Amino acid sequence: xxxxxxxxxxxxxxxxxxxxxxxxxxxxxxxxxxxxxxxxxxxxxxxxxxxxxxxxxxxxxxxxxxxxxxxxxxxxxxxxxxxxxxxxxxxxxxxxxxxxxxxxxxxxxxxxxxxxxxxxxxxxxxxxxxxxxxxx
Numbered sequence: 001x002x003x004x005x006x007x008x009x010x011x012x013x014x015x016x017x018x019x020x021x022x023x024x025x026x027x028x029x030x031x032x033x034x035x036x037x038x039x040x041x042x043x044x045x046x047x048x049x050x051x052x053x054x055x056x057x058x059x060x061x062x063x064x065x066x067x068x069x070x071x072x073x074x075x076x077x078x079x080x081x082x083x084x085x086x087x088x089x090x091x092x093x094x095x096x097x098x099x100x101x102x103x104x105x106x107x108x109x110x111x112x113x114x115x116x117x118x119x120x121x122x123x124x125x126x127x128x129x130x131x132x133x134x135x136x
Contacts, residue, residue, distance in 0.1 A: 027065035038071050056090050063098050
């Protein structure tokens with residue numbers, strides 16, 4: 001017979017499992033919704049920074065999911081040609097939130113989820129800095 005403590009632990013484990021399933025379900029819904037938005041932005045060749053950044057901000061919370069990460073990277077690559085500094089800040093935000101690399105090591109599974117490239121060398125966006133007019 002299980003003790004009361006063991007029974008509580010089992011209930012807690014079951015509750016955590018249910019929460020994890022719900023988070024995965026929400027991520028799938030988010031990927032569907034953000035897929036449509038990203039495709040609309042790309043198809044329209046939108047240069048609306050607010051719209052793009054609002055989308056990136058929302059997707060960042062779901063980048064634990066590979067589908068969301070693919071969309072995030074796709075939109076970052078597109079946005080880089082519009083605002084490289086802002087894009088670099090989004091790459092850094094992703095890395096701060098989700099990258100599991102340790103100093104001098106890859107991620108926990110031995111491979112980083114991203115490969116460094118020339119975009120990583122751009123200086124981070126400074127607070128309070130103003131941008132010139134779009135398209136200049």
